[in-house]
Amino acid sequence: MTGTYSLELVGLSLLVAVAASYVAFALAAHISTTRGWAAAYWLAGGAIAMGTGIWSMHFVGMLAFKLPIPMSYDLEGTVVSLLIAIVVSGFALYIVSSRALDLTNLAVGAVTMGIGIASMHYTGMAAMNIAPPVTYDTTIAIGSVVLAIAASALALSLAFRLRRSTTADVIGKRLLGALAMGVGICAMHYTGMAAAQFAPGTICTAPRMEIDQYWLAVAVATSTFMFLGATMLILTIDVRLAHQLDAANARIAALAREDPLTGLANRRTFMEHLNAAFRERTRNKSDFAVLFLDLDGFKDVNDTLGHAAGDALIVEVADRLRNTVRQDDLVARFGGDEFAILQRNISSPSDAGTLAEKIGAALARRYTIGHDDVAVTCSIGVAQVTDATGAPPDILVQADLALYRAKGDGRNCYRFHESDLDHKVHTRVLLARELQTAIARGELELLYQPQVQIATGRIVGLETCVRWNHPSRGIIKPSVFIPIAERAGTILAVGDWVMEEACRQMRQWQDHDLAPPVLAVQLCSGQLKAAAQLAADFKACLERHRVEADRIELEFAEPVLMQAAQRGASTLQALRDQGFRMSIADFGSGYSSIGYLASAPVQRLRIPRSLVADALRSPACARAVRATVQIARELGADTIADGVETQAQAVFLLAAGCEQAQGPFFGPLLSAMEATLLLRNAVIERPATDGPRSSSAA
Template identity: 40%
Template sequence: MKTMLPGILANLGESFHADRVLVLEDHRHTRRAGIYLSHSWQRTSVPQVATEWFSRYPFSSPEVMEWLLPLGEGDHVTQTEGHTSGAVAELFRELELKSILIVPIMVAGEVWGGVGVDCCTAERKWTPVEIDLLKIVANLIGATILRDRYVTALQESEQRFRAVADTAQDALIVVNSQGVVRYWNRAAERILGYTSKQAVGKKIHEWLAPARYHDSAARGLREFATGGHGTSLGKTRELAAIREDGAEIAIELALAPMRIEGEWCAVGIVRDITARKQAEQRMVWLARNDVLTALPNRTAFVEEIQQAIEHYRREQTGFAVCYLDLDHFKDINDTLGHAAGDLLLKHLAERLRNTLRETDRVARFGGDEFAVLMTNLSDPTDGGIVAEKILSVTNQPFFINGAEVHCSATLGLATCEYECSDPEVLLAHADAALYHAKAEGRGTFRFFTAALHNEVRDRITLLAELREAIAKDQLFLMYQPQVDMESGALVGLEALVRWRHPERGLIPPAQFIPAAENSGLIISLGKWVLREACRQTRSWMNMGLHVPVIAVNVSPTQFKGPSDLAAEVAATLACFDLSPEFLEIELTETALMQASGRNSNVMQNLRERGVRIAIDDFGTGYSCLDYLRRFPASRIKIAQTFISEIAGNSGSAAITRAAIGLGRELSLSVIAEGVETEEQAALLTKWGCKEAQGYLFARPLHFGDVSTLLEIGRVTFAGRVPATEDRTLTSAVAL
């Protein structure tokens, strides 16, 4: 419009015999308030009006606004000098006007401005033809302005589109109904390798889509061309694409239809998901494989066993499952380091791969535990031949970081003869056979037998019933008093769990606690014992009785469990409003020796909360001053193994005296377990041990008997609480 308008105004001025033609732009509705001179034409004899004059003139005065009011309604304004007054007359004088005709310029239904035709030499009246002609010109100017706006908006929109498209991380591709590329952004160049020049104008499916997609792509294009419809439109699909370098990559494609220049086109958003798919594949692999050895893990191995079971049912082809455990692998880790241990496991995995038949499968379950599935056995016992090969390659030296390392393995085998229906049952059978092989000397293998079958079945039944016993309160606690041997004062109570089976009566703790420990059920059992001990302690306190320290045995598995033991203990104490000093946690010396950094932190946390820590069965493990220094124990309990022999075995007596002296030097409380004779009590007192527990003082007592004892507050040699039928257990096996 800027180039055409000067000529239009000149022709208009000549046709109207006017002296001046002005195009004014009204900005009073915008932040740029005022009227601005957009374009003008005037005869040379007429003084030129300065552009800035219009921006300074007070068009907002009431008289001028009233005069120009028809323009806002889309009508024209005419005026001669002789019919003006006030502000309008002043306007005529400043512009040296005699007559004026103004027509509004309308753009999109709003007043954009106006076209004014001036006569400066004489007054004149404007004919209807002139008025209509000026309106036509004004309409043309308005239409041109509107078109320019649309063009500008379109250009800006295209610029924004290209800016967004060119900076987008995803590829943006536009193809027509024949599959010819019309647009290809920079991300498409980066992701797919083809430049825009290479891609635009070519049929996309012929070079970008793998051959397996060609037929379906052709069908989709034919359907799309008829009406812009297609099964892939409006959906996001995962496909493959061929890069310019020939590599196939995974992509995510979303398609939408669009009409462009009267033709149906498809706009595609393409995202490279190769990294994501690789990550997903890696996650799937990790879920089924061992990272260290790249062998299948337990999950994948169980599936292999299930397939072998199904094949056995169809074809009656024998198979066997083998558990493999390296002997004393912990010693290798402790002496050479965990990195060397990991390297040995990798070498062993490679040997097993090379030794086993193609039909066999080997897996790593974790640590030094491996499993082998031997298939296609004409006789299930033929697995022994494979087992001999495994033992042979395991016994050969390993060279780790220049050092020659020797190790052996123990194997347990289970064949398809026993309850061949559940992979977990077969694994349990192989594990039981492995356990017996280790008990017989290690470095060998054993098959699962009928006797072992009955043992495993009984253990599984026992665990199921124990789980039910915990849920149905078939368990109860008894307490063995801990006394000061000089005064007989009650200094503590050790909580001992008992199980009254509804059909089999009392089941010895030595029978169900090891099974619970091996299965992990010990965690639930331990929680029950802790909570029940705290509940009964609160009951005694509510009865007004003075309660000493309550000792609760804790399994090493509880320390290594998923929950925070220290927080769990604190929460249980808080639940029954008990102070931490009323609780003592007992942990065996052997478990203490195996404690990791995390376990040490748990014990430290317990001590910081005020809970006491006792080392149970002291002297039976690998006693070490360093462990006693590092772990925050408050008490050591000398094992019954030594106490029972102190009167007749000089070695046991020496160990007991040393333990008492060690406790005294380290400011640890010392208590003797399993004291049964007055002679033992006298020797212990003579050597400086003040506290003890055992049948000499009291057997484990029921809640009611403990209540009576707490009322008395002491135990004497002659006045021990008598044993009832339920208290005739031959030992006080603790949890």
Template identity: 40%
Template structure:
């Protein structure tokens, strides 16, 4: 356009210039109006000044034309350059937008105001598994059907689209779930041009991995890593929900607090790895005992909690506890270790034992404490008297920490008698605690507490040294060189890694001969870890001390292991002796134990002999070593000294009873 204008101006300038020259050089003939024009041809005559003037005007006109030409040309070049720049920038912008659209991790979809697809990126097609040919063909309905079929809640998706059609100016941000487990975050906003909505832009982001990570973090926050059971936080949440439901429906529920008996011994001796594996197996067995609506949680350490919702009565709860106790009877076989462990369970029932979670948990824990103090391996429902008992147990536990340094412990001794010779062959050391305020405390009350707190180690070492020193005193002062002493080892003591060194050092300090010390362990302790038991017993046997299995017949001892244990004596539990005279089963068991001991060339001792009838039956069964009230109660050292002096002068009669 500019070139055309410059051309026209140039042509017009030349024309004007020619006319100017003609007017200037050709003279005009003035004729009268009545006369006809005459044709005259003459040679123009110009002066130098006129010629100079003409030339100057011509130059000025030419200069003006040249200036206009170059000015118009320059503007043309600028406009062309600007158009090229704008085109280049536009191409760059479009390229950047395309690259950005295709490089984003989000799937992008653009639809116009009619709902037709106006644009998309390849990520959108990949995420939604829609062939590009379907969209390119313009079959938008088919594309929508392909997308909706993949969703977990297609109706909700369609409802959202309808809502946007009714309210095109709103934005949405939510998540949609797919049938295959994927989760997309969805964002949509209207597309506007000059304030008018012309379509809508959709953005989809795959957050499946993020959601899975969030779910994993939440799961870990609410579950025990070792057993994968709910932890204390989730247990409390579910208990609150169960209580709310029970209050609404009027149903009962039970909260159970379960603790593994003497689990710490396994951890301390076999490593935490074995203990962890045991906890995992325990969790599996417990899960097999409960229903789908019940909640089993790991409270911490070796403690588990259980919610039993919608129960009818306490009988139903008791039946579940019986199943749990039965599930612990089979041996736990872990890395060639055969372990025996039992649970103690406390139970509180809503609404009888509490109306809120805190009270129910506290009362179930209090009931558990009673079970542990009464021998363990059982369950107990909470009752109003338990709080008083729990208070007493708390006092005992606090006092137990200072009992040793306050010299409140005493050792009583009970003799073992050979009924054939009437001689006292051995003295069993039995621990007693004389509390400053509560008086004499039964071992059944404080020994479990000492086990749990670990105080049994220091207490047990004191008992061992005191009993050995006392026996050495009797040997030297009463001329009883063959008198021996039996000392009980608790589960926690037996599992000490330095037990053999402690025994050896004690015998060295007290100067008691090794063969004059007998160490007693219960059958259940021996079977907790067979390999460890065999190792320790072998070391003690090589040291020269005697080993006896106490409470034989009440545990889980396998005869195949018994024959491999380096032991010297079996002690028949008093529960078999008590009903020996009128219970054929007890008589049969006792007979089998005596014959087993003789067959293995082991000594056998009957405990709890209280009547002559029991004594006579045991003698008929060829059991010569006996211990019980028939011969003597456990006595302080001073009284035992008197008893030993008497036993030297005459044989102990079966009717000789010591008060």
């Protein structure tokens, strides 16, 4: 029995095969770029879409074939052929999404996929409800399997080659590849159909289909086109979302490496390049220099014109620095008005000096910020790498020390790090390393200085002071190691230890009814850089030791408090809301906003020891003391004088209206045990002599 073909449906089956092949190439490209669950989801969904397309081509091709008898197909066999197509498609997508496709993997994949496609075809043929069953010409059938394997090899190879194509004509390439793949699939199908032999007198063993084969084929093809189109639409949306996510991630990565205000490299990126410069020098001896600079008078711009003008000035400075350095030099902003430059491939220190002069001249030119003309200069510290430079942190410290020399020499200049500063450098670096383990070794100690009511000698509080009992260097003052801790990044650990120890000791005194009214704890700028966590950590510490917040007074130097008010106002408010007292240390020696103090008050203003020391011989200092007391009264705050050494000073302070004081005259720094003995008396007997008492202050 001989059958005939509908050429229209044969062409339709080819279009379905080409469309399925094009979608397969697009899916392969997308799956290869995804990872994790997303890749698994797309692999499963892609297998269904691609398998449905291949099976649809096969089914439309079978419907294109007409015998002179009614035709019907077994549902179970047809579904099984569809499932085989889906599994084979999933296998193909898995193969082409791998990182490499060598000849062995290609051969194994092609054979497996080809046999799978042939199985789908002949399973679908077996679903024909006819008797006697169809038979096959063995030679032609084997040829169809060979064609299926060849078509599979072509499909896998093209899909792998086109999956990472980013050229503008990728759509054209995929269309040509899909046409070749579609022709191969159709050739296999119609070769397999040619191998089929139908015996004379063949009959249909099931009721004939009520739907015309032609329109059934059109309906199946139309449904397939819609399904493949929906797949491409979802794929396109997902690809665009993925690109947007990649762009967002790239922007986030850039923000992590760049200063958001200026677009310059940040400290992290600078350190990466500095480490790379050290490695490069080890290989080819290419010398480099590090220049540290900050602006002279930047604070005045902020104070007079506002922070918006200050930011505009920083942006302009960054642009001038970019235009001054060479292309292979790196400019970074460390924060505030601090900049660093990595000058690569220098032949002598004079190269760094020349660059420093150019930078000084460029930044000294007047700026136009809004409607204002602004003039600032810069101080620059220069350090050149040498064979004695141990590591990147060493050269940073050298440049930093050179910057301080430039400031000390009158600013608006540059200074090199000199060999006589090496001892200071090595000491600071070594202390920074040793400080990392000092807490664990129990080398830090908290001392306490009495704060008293001048008229009665009653103890109104204790101020804490941390010192480092170094095993080989002896006692190290906080004025020495706190700046080192801030630069080395260990200040948070030191600050946490101080608060923990202060609360622990306060709890112990409270348990014995010896607790002072207030325990003062100093905070430094390095702690406030982690402002987001500070309030939560302090709250947890209070709860651990069951200490009320109003028994702890947080001391801020004026610049630190103003910086916190500008950049961490929410943290300060959170600390106030928890009940912490606040005070300003050395009030008048820095700068404060009276308006800020009025809206966010503190409980005490501390008169600096420099004013106390000169008040008896300097009318200006005496007036400054009285003015501080008057300001405190207007703000509803107490005043406490620091560094009182003589009875005459105490008498003067009391007459000026300052009722509280601390210093050697009232008692030295005390250990916890000594402070405990003092608290048992609750009152300090003031000496009758006028000379200063000896002090064990660290």
